[in-house]
Amino acid sequence: MSAATAETMDIVSPTIVAAAGCATVVMASALAYVMMKSKDRKKEEEEVVGESSGSDSTGETLDATKFPGGYVTVLFGSQTGTAESFVEEIEREGEDNGFKVRVIDLEDLGDNMTSLLAEEYRDSENKSRAIFLMSTYGEGEPTDNASAFVRALKEKAGLDGNIIDDDSAGEEKKGDEDATEVDSNLLGGLEYAVFGLGNRQYEHFNAMGKLVDSALSKVGAERIIELGIGDDDNDLEGDFENWKDNIFWPSLKERYIGGNATAEEKKDSAELKLPDCHFAVEYLPKSDESVEVDNISLDEVQTSTKHYFTSVDCPVTVTRELRSADTGSTLHMEIDISKSKDVINYQTADNLGVLPVNDDKVIEAVANALSYDLDAVFRIKAAPGKEGKHSVPFPTPCTVRECLSRYCDLTIAPRRSDLKQLAAYAKDPLDRSALLRMASKEGKAEYHEKIIDAHVGIGDIVSKLCRSIEAPLEHFIGLCPRLHPRYYTISSSSSQHPDSIHITVSILKEELGSGSVYTGVCSNHLAGIIQNGKIRVFCRDSTFRLPSDTSRPIIMVGPGTGVAPMRALLQERSYQRIQQKLSVGENVLYFGCKNRNQDYIYEDEMESFKNEGTLNTLRIAFSRETEKKVYVQHLLADNAEETWKMVDEQKASVYVCGGVRMGADVTDTLKKIVSNKGQVSLDEAKVYVEKMAKEGRYVQELWA
Template sequence: MDNGTTIVDEESPMSFWTDNIVPVVVTTGCVTLGLLGTLLAVKSQSKNRSEDDPLDDDAENAAAQNAGKNGEVNREKYPGGKLTVYFATQTGTAEAFAKELQREGKDHGFLVRVEDPDTLDSPEHMADRESRSPFGADSKPDEMPRAIILAATYGEGEPTDNSTELFNQMEEYLENDEEGEVNKPLLGLEYAVFGLGNTEYEIFNAMGKFFDTALEKLGGTRVYDLGLGDDSDDLEGDFEKWREGMWATLKKRYVKDGAVVAAESQDGKRSLPDCEYSIRWEEEESVATATYSDQNRASVPLETICASSKHYFTAVDCPVPVVRELRSPEDGGSTVHVEIDISNANIDYQTADNLGVLPCNAQKVVESVAESLGYTQQLDKVFSVVAGTNQDGEEQEWHGLPFPTPITVRECFTRYLDLTSAPHRSDLKLLSSYAKEAADRKTLQHLSSKEGKEEYKKQIVEGKMGLSQLLKLCPSLEIPLEHLIGNVCRFQLARFYTIASCPKVHPESIHLTVAVTKEERPDGSSFEGVCSTHIAGGLDQSLRVFVRPSTFRLPPKISTPILMIGPGTGIAPMRALLQDRKHQFEQEQGEKTMHNVLYFGCKKEELDYIYRDELEGYQKEGILSDLHLAFSRKDPKNKEYVQHILRKNAASTHALLQEGAYVYVCGGVKMGHDVTETLKEILVEESNGSMSQDAAANYLTTLSSEGRFVQELWS
């Protein structure tokens, strides 16, 4: 995590490269539904394309060659039939797991597809026999559609952005079918679920549990037990164990002729894995004029874009006129106040929304990777991405443009490839395929093995080793450009920051509070957070951004009290809320009463008490009724945090809750957990025994569902 206002994990060590068993990978608004019996199709990637669209043939040919006419699948080659993996992801781990299943599928007898749940029109499509039967038109009556759901949870028990629609649809079905009397839309679907979660959060694996239960209630049949992975311990190990059992069960159930021989090289030579993409080199002039280039990205039809890449095309470039250091030079760290000019951008935001920032890799990282792979002379060459072919010469299925093309190699490396995050162990195994020297292959295979798990943790994760460092560790790695894009590197993710401004006060700018990540690796080299470093250097460049709604919303009446708890950069949304409250106070007619309480914490008053002048100014103006401060390093023998101050103010806190106060919490997940536990204790004690711990927990859950208890936390 890059800083206190980042909503999506920035430097997670598990997020590098990231028909019909349908593995759905889901990580941590309602739609109108049609008739349950309606036959639904996937939202076509080719919908609304012009007749001369060069991507049409790529998509159609790929689909035809992979599945044959009428979707038929060769039973000898793929005795298990088609397997569709749906991934719903926020940080890329879910997509990486889905692609891992895709790579393994052929060895187990399945033709595996990977698909984004955001492309589904409705849940029924997973059970649609016409398009989802395992062998297409050649399927037998007893060969039913199948689904495997790999479901991760985002934030406090929420679905990911690209699975929200599917989640809402399923919830609506369940709400309309409380008696279980409605025709089951997923009848005949055979499924299994693995959940990706984190026990550090109050709600563990909510989405995995939801999908496992919902699929059964909607008519599905569970064929393998629910698995629950814990990212605070060994998520990849949990998935590996579940995956092994899952494949064994599926093969026993669906592959009638016994085990499938893995397709490996028989002559002992290296065999590169299949790649989704191929590279077509272009003339340099094509970048400015091409329909799908970066310069023209805003006009690219969404139907031609890979669903998970839409922000690459829709985000807006905005200048950064202000970057100001907030911490004392003596502190040693850096937290910056950033102002982004949106006066010429078509961007609207609400108070304390989230801002997605698409980071750029530092040029020293780009050039290091290029040098190691022999691409230095090609950095300014222009290429386009087209569908690749597998080892049998069949064209791969086209899922849409992954990023704007034509593009230079340098721009691709800078904007769209994650070159800094540490890889999964499974990614190291894949990477070993590209090593020319046996010693390098052995090193990577050992680090990816169960036996090498501790060395992987120490050398790769704790050593913060990204691609640049891996290429030096294993110098014989030779990775073709299309494989670097399609197999080795995960695409660069947006990082989300809670906006620290109110649009009523700052309609032409968005403010951020960013802690700049800079650490020393065990080998003495410097590790820098890719996004925070990019933002902090924003004065000489623009930032590519987009807005995503948050759950921070003020009560409609100014008389309703608010309780804000935001230590460190968790102050960002509280700053925005205070700006909004002041504006509301100044616009209010008649009698004005309000009660705004803030708890802020940092290490030392003289080092990192950020926005001090503003907060004390609000207090003098009467906008901030109470300002409670916790300085954790003031007394090294007695560290005091915001939850300790909150506990001391139990009576006044309980009174605020009784008055209908809205509670806002922003910061680290441990702090959020401690604050929640403190609130429970206060509710129990101040109720004079009339409220139990369970009742207090249920009370906070009710507040959360009503939008009165809002938390944005990160691990």
């Protein structure tokens, strides 16, 4: 089934219409089932230890000769799967280093932290060990699967907010009569380490790693390794590899085993053993009869893949180009949600998650290289011994084509650890050697040149570069990253357009030195959608919310496609003023682009907002029209007096959307305005802006 055919379906996962003799898979019941009321969480919390991947549920005594270091529990907070993949590396290496590793998704742990002290996982000194890999999401927030755990941990540790300063141990709650008393022995007997994943471009770099590391020590746990820090703006995988190989494993072995000679011998001998597979594939006999997708409760689905089960197909009714010819492409798209409002409800400037689809040529190349039948229908389940709560990664039964098109990221550059796994499947010694060389620490430069800089994905490796790779489907599903949704801040008002969602999409196309063209998997999927063609979507809350007091002014900063939520806010303010006859405060917009004749998107609409009186002030930075480049932060600084009056006296809300560096520059500019006009120090200005953020009056949604 082609991607185009898939886009014509209406239900959560497409009906698979195959040629005569192939199965038809009807998935309409899946959405209704997974949207049912969640199961009782208390029972799950009691069972979290026994159900977690890697746990020993047999009750048998641990083999001390095989695992002289005993148990170590590894927990992860992950949004896109990076922290989870790092945890899987630790799990794979556990036995070679002398430890029985069990993995727990923090969503399963929730607020049931004391389950980490379960007696069956303690050592001879009655101690438990837990390692936390914590990703930071957005502006210093926990990932979705870690939110309940972080909330409970902060409460027990008496911490207020998510931000732990580098030179402090965090600020305890003060003056809160309802604050829970800190339980300084809640996790007494737990020894822990934390590795944080973040991106230094963001203001609150590695906030979750720092928070969890600090909070655990406040509730009685003992830190055994100093906080590890990974920076995705540089070399996140390298940071993790260095921490894992040079700090984590050596520290654990020295503390709990006292030697590592045996472990090293095992590691060398096992270097190219076939990777452990968590999945099993059951191929279904070809039949003309329909086969319904297995009913899976959302409680049994991992947070990072729930969108596969809850998203719906909606038609695109409008697509129009916003830029002039030959200057790139930015599309305005309108999606009809009128028939899906029982599932999709949005508020102005929320986020729309779009599930990408891989290009047909890439799918067919991978299938040909690995000898997969694209029309074969299969069910995925846990491999023997790997049964657990989150053993189903996506809806099945489905065709192999559906699996490769929607659930496997075939174009993302694989990590070096992925190359090492792929090497185990290469039959040609030259292919195996090349993959292992680039996977090694010594091969980092070659890896960056030939994989990262060349935009080579797993699909390219198996179909072009290392054709000797042979991997059964279940193994490929296990080693290939999931294809994650792309999020677009909605550019429409839910009041003005209750049945339609608008998004603003920058189409990614980049010419490579080889003469080929690299295209963004999601933006180019959207660019290829024909009139009334369908895309699979879901909604997620954003932080953009207009002030409840409509008379208060707002300041919007949105260069490029960052203007999308500002368009939505202006539509909503127009609706409040004209339709609802409310008193609406002043609206000021700072927009930026290169040239007014090339990429001034939504120009006609901005002029219309001005003419009707909704947009009071529009300031535009055309960065390529002057000898000295001018950006939105420069215009904000030029209007410091006005900005200070609106923010301080009139309690204006400030909204910023765009690139991380722009966001940082705008924040610095605002701090300087507060410092200069408010006659306070920069440190006091920082506190002022942070207070605005806590009050919802300074909101940023940024991307790296």
